[in-house]
Amino acid sequence: MSLLTTRSLGFVILACLCTLARAQTGPVRYRVDLSHAAAQVISIEMTLEGVSTDSVDVRLPVWRPGLYAILDQAGTIRTLKARGPDAQPLDVVKVDKSTWRVTTGGHPRIRVAYEVWAASLDNRTRHADDTHAFMSPSTTFLYADAWRSLPVEVSLTPPPNATDWQIATGMASEPNAAGWTITAPDFDVLVDSPIEIGQHHRTTFDVDNVPHELVLWTGATPSQALRETNLYTKTPDAIAAIVRTQKAIFGTLPYDRYVFLLHCYPGARGGTEHLNSTVIQAPPEAFHDEARHRRFLSLVSHEIFHTWNVKRFRPAGLVPYDYQKENYTELLWVAEGTTSYYEDLVLVRAGLMKPDDYLKALGESIDALRQRPGNSVQSLRDSSFDAWIKYNRRNADAANSTISFYDKGALASLILDMSIRARTGNDRSLDTLMRALFERFPNPDKGYTTDDVRTILADLAGDFGEFFAHAIDGTGDLDFEAALRTCGLELHREKGDESIPDSGLTLTDQGGAAGVTEVRSPGPGTNAGLIPGDVIVAVDAHRLRVADWDKLLERRTPGDTLTITYFRNDQMRETHLTLAARPKGKLLVRRLKDADDKARAAYTTWLGQPWPGDNSGDTKP
Numbered sequence: 182m183s184l185l186t187t188r189s190l191g192f193v194i195l196a197c198l199c200t201l202a203r204a205q206t207g208p209v210r211y212r213v214d215l216s217h218a219a220a221q222v223i224s225i226e227m228t229l230e231g232v233s234t235d236s237v238d239v240r241l242p243v244w245r246p247g248l249y250a251i252l253d254q255a256g257t258i259r260t261l262k263a264r265g266p267d268a269q270p271l272d273v274v275k276v277d278k279s280t281w282r283v284t285t286g287g288h289p290r291i292r293v294a295y296e297v298w299a300a301s302l303d304n305r306t307r308h309a310d311d312t313h314a315f316m317s318p319s320t321t322f323l324y325a326d327a328w329r330s331l332p333v334e335v336s337l338t339p340p341p342n343a344t345d346w347q348i349a350t351g352m353a354s355e356p357n358a359a360g361w362t363i364t365a366p367d368f369d370v371l372v373d374s375p376i377e378i379g380q381h382h383r384t385t386f387d388v389d390n391v392p393h394e395l396v397l398w399t400g401a402t403p404s405q406a407l408r409e410t411n412l413y414t415k416t417p418d419a420i421a422a423i424v425r426t427q428k429a430i431f432g433t434l435p436y437d438r439y440v441f442l443l444h445c446y447p448g449a450r451g452g453t454e455h456l457n458s459t460v461i462q463a464p465p466e467a468f469h470d471e472a473r474h475r476r477f478l479s480l481v482s483h484e485i486f487h488t489w490n491v492k493r494f495r496p497a498g499l500v501p502y503d504y505q506k507e508n509y510t511e512l513l514w515v516a517e518g519t520t521s522y523y524e525d526l527v528l529v530r531a532g533l534m535k536p537d538d539y540l541k542a543l544g545e546s547i548d549a550l551r552q553r554p555g556n557s558v559q560s561l562r563d564s565s566f567d568a569w570i571k572y573n574r575r576n577a578d579a580a581n582s583t584i585s586f587y588d589k590g591a592l593a594s595l596i597l598d599m600s601i602r603a604r605t606g607n608d609r610s611l612d613t614l615m616r617a618l619f620e621r622f623p624n625p626d627k628g629y630t631t632d633d634v635r636t637i638l639a640d641l642a643g644d645f646g647e648f649f650a651h652a653i654d655g656t657g658d659l660d661f662e663a664a665l666r667t668c669g670l671e672l673h674r675e676k677g678d679e680s681i682p683d684s685g686l687t688l689t690d691q692g693g694a695a696g697v698t699e700v701r702s703p704g705p706g707t708n709a710g711l712i713p714g715d716v717i718v719a720v721d722a723h724r725l726r727v728a729d730w731d732k733l734l735e736r737r738t739p740g741d742t743l744t745i746t747y748f749r750n751d752q753m754r755e756t757h758l759t760l761a762a763r764p765k766g767k768l769l770v771r772r773l774k775d776a777d778d779k780a781r782a783a784y785t786t787w788l789g790q791p792w793p794g795d796n797s798g799d800t801k802p
C-alpha cells in the first residue's frame with residue numbers, strides 16, 4: 182500500500198471516528214421505577230441520544246469492580262425491549278451472554294426498557310424488598326460503549342407508599358417530583374457509586390471539614406437492642422479516627438464527601454470499596470462487644486484505605502476497566518494485600534487496637550502462612566493474576582495449590598515496610614511508598630506497573646530486586662525473623678517444641694458423619710489415600726461423629742496410626758492414617774527485652790504507639 186493511499190485511508194478512518202464521536206450526545210438517562218421493589222423487581226429504562234448507526238449494542242458488565250470474579254449478572258435481566266422516540270418497537274437480538282443488539286431503524290434516540298430481578302445481597306450486587314433497593318450499578322445498569330464517557334442522569338421513583346424512604350449514594354442527588362435525580366460525569370463513576378434507597382438511619386460527621394455519612398439499612402426499623410450497641414455510640418468516632426489516621430499517610434482526602442453504606446442483617450459479611458463510598462455488610466453481633474466491633478472496624482479501615490489504594494492509584498491491568506471480561510493484573514498483592522496490611526496497623530495507630538493484640542494477630546498470620554502447603558506452590562504474582570479462576574473460585578485443593586494475595590500480600594507488605602525502614606534508618610517506610618504512588622498516580626486514568634513500584638522503591642531505599650524475586654515472583658517462606666528485628670520484635674513459639682497430632686484433614690458434618698472437605702498435601706490424609714468427598718464413619722472400629730474428631734485427636738500422639746473406615750461412592754473402604762506432628766503452642770510476635778533505642782524508635786513510628794517501659798519487654802529471663 183502506497184504512502185498516499187495509507188494517508189488517505191487514515192484520513193477517512195479519522196473522519197469516520199470524528200463523525201461517530203460527535204454523534205452520541207448525553208446525558209444517558211435512566212429511569213428507575215421501584216414500584217415492584219417488594220417483589221424484588223427493579224424496572225429500568227435507558228435512553229440513548231444522538232444515535233447514528235444502524236444498530237447499537239447495549240451491555241451489562243460481567244463483573245463489578247472490587248470483586249475479581251465473573252458474576253454474569255445479565256442472567257437476572259428480563260423483558261428487555263427497545264423503542265424509538267415515538268414508542269415504535271425496535272428489533273432486539275441477543276449476541277452474547279451480556280449483550281443485546283438493538284436495530285435502531287435510523288432513529289436518533291432509542292429507549293431500552295428491562296427488568297432486573299434484585300434478590301441477592303451476596304457480593305453486594307443488587308437487592309430490593311419492601312424496605313429498600315440496593316443497586317451496585319455494574320450489576321443493574323446497561324451501557325453502550327460509545328456513550329460510556331458521557332454524563333449520566335438517573336431518576337429514581339420509590340414505591341408509592343414508601344414515604345419514609347431516603348437515598349444514599351456517593352453521587353450528587355437532588356429530589357424531584359417523583360423521587361430523586363442522580364447525576365454522574367460518566368458511566369464509570371456510576372459503576373463505582375452504589376445506590377441505596379430505603380428505610381435508613383443516617384449519622385453524619387466531619388473529618389477535617391469534609392462531610393462523612395454513615396447510612397444504616399437493617400431490613401427493618403433498627404431494634405432497641407441495636408440502638409444500644411457501639412453502632413450508635415462509638416462507631417462514628419472510631420471511623421473518624423480511622424479516616425484521620427489514613428489521611429496522615431497520604432496527605433489529603435481525595436474526595437469532597439464520603440458515604441458509608443452499612444447493611445446490617447443476620448449473616449452479613451464483607452465489604453466493597455467504591456469511589457467515594459463503600460458498602461459494608463455486618464451482622465448485628467458485630468456491634469455487641471469490643472472484639473467483634475474491632476473486627477468490623479478492621480473492615481471499615483480496609484475499605485477506606487482503598488479510597489487511595491486502587492480507587493486513585495490503580496494497577497495498569499485494571500485501567501480502563503473492561504466490563505466484558507477478566508481484567509488481569511499481577512499487582513493485587515498491592516491493591517488488596519497492602520490494603521490488608523494497613524487495615525489493622527491503622528487501628529493501632531488510631532488507638533482502636535492494642536499493640537499486643539496486633540502483634541498476636543500478626544503471629545497467627547505468619548503461622549498460618551507457614552503451615553499452608555500452597556505457599557510452596559503459588560507466587561504472589563500468580564495469585565494476583567489468577568484471582569479470577571483461583572482465589573475467587575476456590576476449590577478443595579486451594580490450601581495445597583494457592584496462597585491468598587490478601588494474606589500473603591499483607592505479610593509481604595510487612596517485609597517491605599521493615600526493609601525500607603531498616604535501609605533508611607527508619608526515615609522512610611511503606612507509608613512513603615503509598616504516598617509516592619498516590620502523588621504520581623493521583624487519578625486512575627493511568628495505571629501503575631510493577632516497574633513503577635520498583636522504580637519508586639529504588640528512589641526511596643535502593644534496589645528491591647531480591648524482594649520481588651523471592652516474595653512476589655517466588656514461592657516459599659519469608660524471613661520474618663529478620664524483618665521484625667527492625668522494630669525490636671521476635672518470633673517465639675509458645676510451649677517450645679511441644680507438638681500435637683495432625684491428621685492433615687478438614688472435616689465437616691455430613692449427616693452426623695465426617696465429610697472430608699480438604700486433604701492437605703503433603704500430609705497424613707494424602708498418605709492414607711483419602712480425598713475430598715470421602716465420608717469417614719468410623720475410627721478404630723468406633724463410630725465417628727465429626728464433633729468428636731478433635732477430642733479423639735487430643736487422646737492420641739504424633740506417630741499413632743488410626744484405622745479409618747469411610748465411604749467413597751457408596752462403597753465402604755478402610756485405610757490407615759499415621760498422625761503427623763504440628764506445634765502445640767501459638768507463634769507469637771513479641772518485643773525483645775534487649776531491643777536497642779533504634780529498634781524501639783522504629784517500633785514507635787511503625788505502630789504510632791510508645792514502646793512500653795523497659796521492664797515490660799515480653800522476653801522471659
Ligand SMILES: [Zn+2]
Pocket residue numbers: 454483487516517520
Ligand atoms: Zn479489598
